[in-house]
Amino acid sequence: MAQVVPWPAAGEPGYVAIIYTVPGKAEGHQFWRGRAVRTLDEAEKALKWILAQPDTLNVYACMSLQAKATETTKNGLTYYKAKRNQENALALKSLFLDVDAYKGYGTHKEAMKALAAFIQKVGLPPPSTVVNSGGGLHVYFTLKEPVTPDKWQPLADALVASAKDFGLIFDAGCTTDSARVMRIPDTFNRKEEKPRPVKLLQAGKDHPKYTFEQLDKPLTPFKGQLVVTVRR
Numbered sequence: 001m002a003q004v005v006p007w008p009a010a011g012e013p014g015y016v017a018i019i020y021t022v023p024g025k026a027e028g029h030q031f032w033r034g035r036a037v038r039t040l041d042e043a044e045k046a047l048k049w050i051l052a053q054p055d056t057l058n059v060y061a062c063m064s065l066q067a068k069a070t071e072t073t074k075n076g077l078t079y080y081k082a083k084r085n086q087e088n089a090l091a092l093k094s095l096f097l098d099v100d101a102y103k104g105y106g107t108h109k110e111a112m113k114a115l116a117a118f119i120q121k122v123g124l125p126p127p128s129t130v131v132n133s134g135g136g137l138h139v140y141f142t143l144k145e146p147v148t149p150d151k152w153q154p155l156a157d158a159l160v161a162s163a164k165d166f167g168l169i170f171d172a173g174c175t176t177d178s179a180r181v182m183r184i185p186d187t188f189n190r191k192e193e194k195p196r197p198v199k200l201l202q203a204g205k206d207h208p209k210y211t212f213e214q215l216d217k218p219l220t221p222f223k224g225q226l227v228v229t230v231r232r
C-alpha cells in the first residue's frame with residue numbers, strides 16, 4: 001500500500017479506502033464495508049482492527065485517492081467510513097493488471113511466463129510489484145508521481161489494448177477502473193471454500209518507480225483503441 005496507492009500530504013484533501021467484506025444474509029453473499037485513512041499509521045491500525053474481527057472475509061485497498069469519506073462516531077470513537085467511486089477519484093499512482101493465473105493459465109508459473117513475454121513484446125519496464133492474489137497475479141507498474149484520473153485513463157486503456165493484442169488472459173475491467181480495489185498482501189482470498197493466502201511475490205529492486213513518460217512511450221501505439229471502462 002505504501003508503494004502503489006497515492007497518499008495525501010498534510011493539508012491536502014483525500015482518503016485511502018481500505019475495503020473489506022463480511023458474510024451477508026444469504027449463503028454466498030457478502031456485505032462490503034470500508035475504512036478511510038490518511039496515513040500509513042492509520043492504515044496499519046485499521047487493518048489490525050479489520051483482521052481481528054471474526055467475520056472478516058476479504059480485504060482490499062482502493063487504487064485511487066478518494067475525495068470523500070463519512071465521519072462516524074461509535075462507542076465514543078470517531079473514524080471515517082470509506083466512500084469509493086470513479087467520480088470521487090483524485091489521483092492514482094500505478095497501472096495494474098489482474099492476470100488470471102488460477103483458471104486462465106493453470107499455474108502461477110505459467111502466468112508469470114506469459115506476463116514476462118507480454119512485457120518484453122510491448123517494451124514495458126519490469127513490474128514494480130507482483131502479488132499472488134490467491135487466484136491470480138496482481139501486477140503493478142508504479143509511477144514516481146501521482147497523476148489525475150484524466151491523465152491516467154488513456155494510459156490504462158492503452159495497457160488493456162496492448163494486453164489484448166498480445167493475448168494475455170486478464171481482467172480488462174480491472175485495469176481501466178480508477179476506483180478498483182486490489183487485494184492486500186498477508187490477508188486471505190476467501191472466494192473459495194478453502195482460504196488462499198495473498199502473498200507478495202515480487203517487489204523488484206527497491207520497488208522501482210517510473211516516470212509517466214517511461215510507461216507512456218511503449219503504450220502510445222495502443223492509444224485510441226476502443227476499450228470499455230467498467231464503472232463500479
